[in-house]
Amino acid sequence: MVLVRLGYPPVIIFKRQRDAYLAALQKADAGDYGALGELVARAMYDNLNRFIVPNVAGPARLVPLAALVTAEFSLAALRQASQRGRLDAVQGSDGIWRSSRKAVEAYRATRNQRRYRAEGS
Structure with missing residues (x-):
């Protein structure tokens, strides 16, 4: 206090x-x-x-992933989604991953969708 x-x-x-x-x-x-x-x-x-x-x-501004942690997404989960290209994020020259609330919402909406490989892959 x-x-x-x-x-x-x-x-x-x-x-x-x-x-x-x-x-x-x-x-x-x-x-x-x-x-x-x-x-x-x-x-x-x-x-x-x-x-x-x-x-x-604001919703579209890039912030450290630590600022986007919720009960649904831990820091480790967001980092993994970023590294796999599932979450729109960038890694700065300081090594810190950054994304936006808007990108996390887009990830939330699509994270359970299956990815299908093109035939012949």
């Missing part, structure tokens, strides 16, 4: 990060704030990509 009051986006620490969070808190209590700072910074960055960027970008 303190970060939100200061104008920062909310930070969500997931249950699977509980052990790392508790260890970072113990280190912070001992005067070493590095681990806690890193954990909070990474969580803030992930949440920006997950919640803020897609809403600001």
Whole structure:
């Protein structure tokens, strides 16, 4: 709540990060704030990509695949669809795959359709 009051986006620490969070808190209590700072910074960055960027970008704007993750499509599933050419996406020179909400919707609509090989292939 303190970060939100200061104008920062909310930070969500997931249950699977509980052990790392508790260890970072113990280190912070001992005067070493590095681990806690890193954990909070990474969580803030992930949440920006997950919640803020897609809403600001609009449906056709390219955003990192991490920003397009839903309950239906994990990051791994979107990356695999991108690599296989099933999802319209591009990999930047930084190695990050980017796509759009519009492309994900198109993938959703066609992902269960069978691909047929041309005769003689």
